[in-house]
Amino acid sequence: MSDGGGSAVADIDGSDIGSDGSDIGSGPGPAAPRQRADARRNKEALLEAAAAAFVSSGVHAPVRDIATRAGVGVGTIYRHFPTRADLIVAVYRHQVEACVEAGPTLLANSGSAHAALTRWIDLFVDFLVTKHGLAEALRSDDPTFVTLHAYFIDSLVPVCAELLDAAAEAGEIRPDIKAIELMLAVGNLCIGADRDPRYDTHRMVALLLAGLRLPRAQSSS
Amino acid sequence: MSDGGGSAVADIDGSDIGSDGSDIGSGPGPAAPRQRADARRNKEALLEAAAAAFVSSGVHAPVRDIATRAGVGVGTIYRHFPTRADLIVAVYRHQVEACVEAGPTLLANSGSAHAALTRWIDLFVDFLVTKHGLAEALRSDDPTFVTLHAYFIDSLVPVCAELLDAAAEAGEIRPDIKAIELMLAVGNLCIGADRDPRYDTHRMVALLLAGLRLPRAQSSS
Amino acid sequence: MSDGGGSAVADIDGSDIGSDGSDIGSGPGPAAPRQRADARRNKEALLEAAAAAFVSSGVHAPVRDIATRAGVGVGTIYRHFPTRADLIVAVYRHQVEACVEAGPTLLANSGSAHAALTRWIDLFVDFLVTKHGLAEALRSDDPTFVTLHAYFIDSLVPVCAELLDAAAEAGEIRPDIKAIELMLAVGNLCIGADRDPRYDTHRMVALLLAGLRLPRAQSSS
Amino acid sequence: MSDGGGSAVADIDGSDIGSDGSDIGSGPGPAAPRQRADARRNKEALLEAAAAAFVSSGVHAPVRDIATRAGVGVGTIYRHFPTRADLIVAVYRHQVEACVEAGPTLLANSGSAHAALTRWIDLFVDFLVTKHGLAEALRSDDPTFVTLHAYFIDSLVPVCAELLDAAAEAGEIRPDIKAIELMLAVGNLCIGADRDPRYDTHRMVALLLAGLRLPRAQSSS
DNA sequence: AATGAATGAGCCTTCATTCAT
DNA sequence: CATGAATGAAGGCTCATTCAT
Structure with a gap:
């Protein structure tokens, strides 16, 4: 019963991270700032780390743990995700x-x-x-x-x-x-x-x- | 619907304290220690205080709050209720x-x-x-x-x-x-x-x- | 000029600590709780440490520094002095x-x-x-x-x-x-x-x- | 008393920005680098922004706030004004x-x-x-x-x-x-x-x- | 037995400053 | 040159729990 209907929706797993959370369904932006390369890489690392932390410690996982998992400083989390x-x-x-x-x-x-x-x-x-x-x-x-x-x-x-x-x-x-x-x-x-x-x-x-x-x-x- | 059957059970309110919580199903002990009088009084105060604290702050109420409400020290709580x-x-x-x-x-x-x-x-x-x-x-x-x-x-x-x-x-x-x-x-x-x-x-x-x-x-x- | 008038007031230095801040001019209280011995000792250590910290770092001295100077934990400071x-x-x-x-x-x-x-x-x-x-x-x-x-x-x-x-x-x-x-x-x-x-x-x-x-x-x- | 003497001095307001803060008493440099046009524009924006920030938040205004007001990055501030x-x-x-x-x-x-x-x-x-x-x-x-x-x-x-x-x-x-x-x-x-x-x-x-x-x-x- | 003082781990948050792009 | 992402030290505060008195 939990999956009785083929793939009516995209597969839902824990790894669908990466796209910038703020541009929903955006195509290639006309004026996307350049060096988003590393920032984006970081954001993804963060999302991945957070996902992992959430799995093992729940959504209450300490901010610092997530930062550590992602190999970044806590400030980076606060930059990308104020809350x-x-x-x-x-x-x-x-x-x-x-x-x-x-x-x-x-x-x-x-x-x-x-x-x-x-x-x-x-x-x-x-x-x-x-x-x-x-x-x-x-x-x-x-x-x-x-x-x-x-x-x-x-x-x-x-x-x-x-x-x-x-x-x-x-x-x-x-x-x-x-x-x-x-x-x-x-x-x-x-x-x-x-x-x-x-x-x-x-x-x-x-x-x-x-x-x-x-x-x-x-x-x- | 929530009480459709007369008083099939004793009234359930928040004040059913008093019986010694620790001897679950115990018979009368062979030699009840002497000073149990005030210890028991303390325990009851504690239960009453805890009930009140749970009502207003939930079961996560800080240990100290409960102790304060009961007019006892936190140590007393830990003595009576290890966890x-x-x-x-x-x-x-x-x-x-x-x-x-x-x-x-x-x-x-x-x-x-x-x-x-x-x-x-x-x-x-x-x-x-x-x-x-x-x-x-x-x-x-x-x-x-x-x-x-x-x-x-x-x-x-x-x-x-x-x-x-x-x-x-x-x-x-x-x-x-x-x-x-x-x-x-x-x-x-x-x-x-x-x-x-x-x-x-x-x-x-x-x-x-x-x-x-x-x-x-x-x-x- | 700064001390031209004999000792009109008690000497003002940094070491006048000790008496419990809350009992202003109290004599021996009738029902002073007993084991104030170590607590008091601690409070004094704290006041002394704070005075020293204030001198060297000003009144903005970090709470933790003061605690360390006094050889106590930060919680002890907050207990004695909420703010x-x-x-x-x-x-x-x-x-x-x-x-x-x-x-x-x-x-x-x-x-x-x-x-x-x-x-x-x-x-x-x-x-x-x-x-x-x-x-x-x-x-x-x-x-x-x-x-x-x-x-x-x-x-x-x-x-x-x-x-x-x-x-x-x-x-x-x-x-x-x-x-x-x-x-x-x-x-x-x-x-x-x-x-x-x-x-x-x-x-x-x-x-x-x-x-x-x-x-x-x-x-x- | 605070202004008893006509305009003995130039009006003092918050907007006296513009002159390059770094060449104190310098004459015209021998070979002014080319791209000074926009750099200078930036510097002025910075000074204006800083003045505004100082007014509303005092001289302790966070560096980033100033940068944001000026529409530049914080690095730009540090370039022009190391401290x-x-x-x-x-x-x-x-x-x-x-x-x-x-x-x-x-x-x-x-x-x-x-x-x-x-x-x-x-x-x-x-x-x-x-x-x-x-x-x-x-x-x-x-x-x-x-x-x-x-x-x-x-x-x-x-x-x-x-x-x-x-x-x-x-x-x-x-x-x-x-x-x-x-x-x-x-x-x-x-x-x-x-x-x-x-x-x-x-x-x-x-x-x-x-x-x-x-x-x-x-x-x- | 009771007390409550002391402890300190643990969490959050802010910003000055550096540096890769 | 400009940018702003990343860093991480610093500091504040809150309890659960232990232990000397």
């Missing part, structure tokens, strides 16, 4: 975008809106689950993470809402569940996924989605 | 026990096993939701909390399992969900309940439980 | 009090109010001059020092005002100079005293005080 | 020179040497007071500012000395005050002028100058 949230956003930007783009694709290619929703949520879960501590951070009221939280919400909630609406209109699911609360619930279910082998996030999320289904659906079948 | 988990366990011991005892009671007094399960889970949710940060702590990989986690699991999983089995045997729910995973999932859904007004823990937990139901159950009834 | 201002106040408390007490004494024992004022200012100057950087700190808008500033102002301005009023009423000086501005001016004149051998603070302060005199004074002579 | 003092000197060069030139002018045009001295000091005070933090910087032992200090001393002390001597020879003031110490004292009195509304720099400086007067001077005149 920790900026760094995390940059690290995971591609995956989030992949999730965003996957929404309409899945809706178009799946047998039913509910199936599309399920697959999409699976994608989202895969993302969160493989990022140690990310789900926790998203719920943290630590000011360090509010930007991050906002970014995720802003990006993904609309996509989820679209899938939800489609399924609701098709009479496949209860119409009274908002995207935001579903996302938060799913996010929560992803917490600590890698900490307890007895806990299978996907199973539990599937349970939640099953709970969405309308009983009436059966009568029509 | 933070010990303290938390002691603070919430009664509530946990109430949950444990509620299981069989509900099973005996509810119309169906699924109804009993639902009520019991509601009880558990009520407990967690009112304890700021407890749910988080339960999933934390912070070594400080492993004992705490174990205590909750050991105490409550058997009870939940009993309810689950009963419902499964009655054909009311899917039989392939383990108590431990359900408990962890519910625990997760309780995280951050008080941080986002758009998020309703009980609604989401109800969704999860709805997902447990067997479609066939309806047609056979 | 830097608290530490400085404690270090200089006695001198300030000596200044406060010297005011009336000098007024009673000097030939004229102006003479008393002059001597008192000399005392104040001696104090500031020997404390490297204190005068600067007093003018700083750094929030760290506002408390300090307030303490000095509250303590010394009234004393200065009394002397000033007396001299003004005696017709010895201009009556339109406020204590606060005179103090600030004198404080300023003390800045950098130990940085330039060509600059003699006392001489310049004397000039300022001479400027206070009323021309009319001559006609009466 | 911060060099930059400050360049920025305030014109005003200092105006002060230097004002000395003889005032001496020639004022009724008395003491009056000339008073007016000249007022000029100096006006200059320092309007430059946030300049006075402090002049007294700082921060190696960053020693050059600055030397520049001011070298430029202005001789002028002040001339006025002082003239007044002393005229029997208007005490003859035992050196220019350097008077300048330092006045400089000190300018510190923190904009921080406390109760403190009036000009009033205090006037007091100091009044203190210079010889009592006999009046009776003999």
Whole structure:
């Protein structure tokens, strides 16, 4: 169930770093400053190091550790990413975008809106689950993470809402569940996924989605 | 829904302190040391203070704050409760026990096993939701909390399992969900309940439980 | 000129440390907690170390340096003196009090109010001059020092005002100079005293005080 | 009193930039390098930016802020002005020179040497007071500012000395005050002028100058 | 037994200054 | 020449935990 739909979206792994986080979908800029060569190299090293640090220590990894991994000074991190949230956003930007783009694709290619929703949520879960501590951070009221939280919400909630609406209109699911609360619930279910082998996030999320289904659906079948 | 069954269990509030947290299931000791009078008084003050601190600052409340609230030195806390988990366990011991005892009671007094399960889970949710940060702590990989986690699991999983089995045997729910995973999932859904007004823990937990139901159950009834 | 009047005040050097900063003029407290022995020893070491650090590095001396000098950890400083201002106040408390007490004494024992004022200012100057950087700190808008500033102002301005009023009423000086501005001016004149051998603070302060005199004074002579 | 003499000196504002700060008293170089056009443009932008930064943040304004304001890189600042003092000197060069030139002018045009001295000091005070933090910087032992200090001393002390001597020879003031110490004292009195509304720099400086007067001077005149 | 003083690791953040491009 | 990326020393502050009294 966690990957039941071929490659509807670009492969989501931890290594999609490199492109400058600020130019989304930019082609070759007309006036790109020259010596971005080493700066960019550094930024990439940083993103890679951060990704690695996040994997082993979670998103709370000390700034200095990340700097050390990347072989740069702490100042370099602060230059590129003024806040920790900026760094995390940059690290995971591609995956989030992949999730965003996957929404309409899945809706178009799946047998039913509910199936599309399920697959999409699976994608989202895969993302969160493989990022140690990310789900926790998203719920943290630590000011360090509010930007991050906002970014995720802003990006993904609309996509989820679209899938939800489609399924609701098709009479496949209860119409009274908002995207935001579903996302938060799913996010929560992803917490600590890698900490307890007895806990299978996907199973539990599937349970939640099953709970969405309308009983009436059966009568029509 | 959160308390649909009269007082099947003892009232759960934050003040169930007093019993000595350290002798779990111990009988009367053979020779109780003398000065236990004031030591016990101290312990109780500590529990009360900790409960209060947990309410206002969460279970991460600084050790010193708790000591100050209790009017004792930090050393005294460490004497009575070597780890933070010990303290938390002691603070919430009664509530946990109430949950444990509620299981069989509900099973005996509810119309169906699924109804009993639902009520019991509601009880558990009520407990967690009112304890700021407890749910988080339960999933934390912070070594400080492993004992705490174990205590909750050991105490409550058997009870939940009993309810689950009963419902499964009655054909009311899917039989392939383990108590431990359900408990962890519910625990997760309780995280951050008080941080986002758009998020309703009980609604989401109800969704999860709805997902447990067997479609066939309806047609056979 | 800087010490022309015998010992009107207790000797002002850098070593008047020791008594707990919080019990001003207390006798033996009825319920002084017992093991203050080592804590007190530490506090004294801290005050001594701070005084030394202030002399060589000014009041901006890094917290860690002071801790090291005293042979304690930084936490110990923060325990005893939550803010830097608290530490400085404690270090200089006695001198300030000596200044406060010297005011009336000098007024009673000097030939004229102006003479008393002059001597008192000399005392104040001696104090500031020997404390490297204190005068600067007093003018700083750094929030760290506002408390300090307030303490000095509250303590010394009234004393200065009394002397000033007396001299003004005696017709010895201009009556339109406020204590606060005179103090600030004198404080300023003390800045950098130990940085330039060509600059003699006392001489310049004397000039300022001479400027206070009323021309009319001559006609009466 | 702060401007009692018409425009004895060129207007002193914050915008007197432009002349190349590094060739002090140099004649036209034999072979001016070619690309000086844009380099010079840069330097001017820098001076303008620095002046602006000094106004809003004081002379302690971060190097990068200045660079940003000027639209250049920090390296460019270091190229043109190896030390911060060099930059400050360049920025305030014109005003200092105006002060230097004002000395003889005032001496020639004022009724008395003491009056000339008073007016000249007022000029100096006006200059320092309007430059946030300049006075402090002049007294700082921060190696960053020693050059600055030397520049001011070298430029202005001789002028002040001339006025002082003239007044002393005229029997208007005490003859035992050196220019350097008077300048330092006045400089000190300018510190923190904009921080406390109760403190009036000009009033205090006037007091100091009044203190210079010889009592006999009046009776003999 | 209780106390609370002391410790110090650990984290964050800012900037002056250098140097490769 | 100009740039601005990178560096890293410096300093501040907060607890969890130990231990002498």
